[in-house]
Amino acid sequence: MEIEAVGTMRTCFPEKFGIPRQSGLAPLARGVLRFSPSNPPAVWRDAMRGLEGFTHAWTTFVFHQALQDGWKSLVRPPRLGGKEKMGVWATRSPHRPNFLGLSLLEIESIDFDEPSILFRGVDLLDGTPVLDIRPYHPDHDLPKSASRDGWIAHAPQPRALVDWSPQALEEIPTAAARTVPGMPAYDTHEVRALVESLVSLDPRPGHLRGGTGDWAMRLLGFDVKFRMDSDRATILSLE
Numbered sequence: 001m002e003i004e005a006v007g008t009m010r011t012c013f014p015e016k017f018g019i020p021r022q023s024g025l026a027p028l029a030r031g032v033l034r035f036s037p038s039n040p041p042a043v044w045r046d047a048m049r050g051l052e053g054f055t056h057a058w059t060t061f062v063f064h065q066a067l068q069d070g071w072k073s074l075v076r077p078p079r080l081g082g083k084e085k086m087g088v089w090a091t092r093s094p095h096r097p098n099f100l101g102l103s104l105l106e107i108e109s110i111d112f113d114e115p116s117i118l119f120r121g122v123d124l125l126d127g128t129p130v131l132d133i134r135p136y137h138p139d140h141d142l143p144k145s146a147s148r149d150g151w152i153a154h155a156p157q158p159r160a161l162v163d164w165s166p167q168a169l170e171e172i173p174t175a176a177a178r179t180v181p182g183m184p185a186y187d188t189h190e191v192r193a194l195v196e197s198l199v200s201l202d203p204r205p206g207h208l209r210g211g212t213g214d215w216a217m218r219l220l221g222f223d224v225k226f227r228m229d230s231d232r233a234t235i236l237s238l239e
Contacts, residue, residue, distance in 0.1 A: 003131060005130060008034060009059075011125065012180070012183065018224075024105075026201070027121045028193055032183060033116060045115050048115060055107060055136070056136035058133065059102070061100070062128065063095075064125075066099055071098075076206070077151075079152065079156075083207060105121055160231050161233065162199050162234075164234070168238055171238040172191055175191055196235070199235060202233070222238050224238055
């Protein structure tokens, strides 16, 4: 069996730290899917025909930076504080057989000229190989029978209250001007909302939550430096 990527996703996340653990948690986290030169652009335009009528699409991709670590049958989900193990098939861990990921992404726009697709709410690392996309249909993709959330129902999603230092607020326009090649521009309001939404998710490893310390997260073309004190965060600077 041979699988070839249909394209590569450019996203606002050049590093793994800070990426939301699920899609949709940070709606302003954008990604652009650009297609492989293995086929002429006309082929990809044909493949996208009709997709513009849908709001969301399932995106199948490869956790390409997890390949070197190998897969694990037992993993430590961050939602459980990194202290308890679960079977990999009961989690969304990247360390899984064949390293396949599946995310439900919102379609912001489709460019048939380039061709490319702009998504919102992405949880993918910049440069992620994409294998397939298919439309989301609520009549078919939601279970008709009663469903259970398993261990996730008892593992709350961490949230932090976010404050800004005066210095960080002053640096927002400069950060917004640092447009990454191949990515859509962000205005000052979007940069502030994006940074705040990501820091509020408390990106620290599960076993390090609850303490105090300074952290840095690479985003687009700048670094977000912030201080965590229990469940409160202060954004110190955008450098």
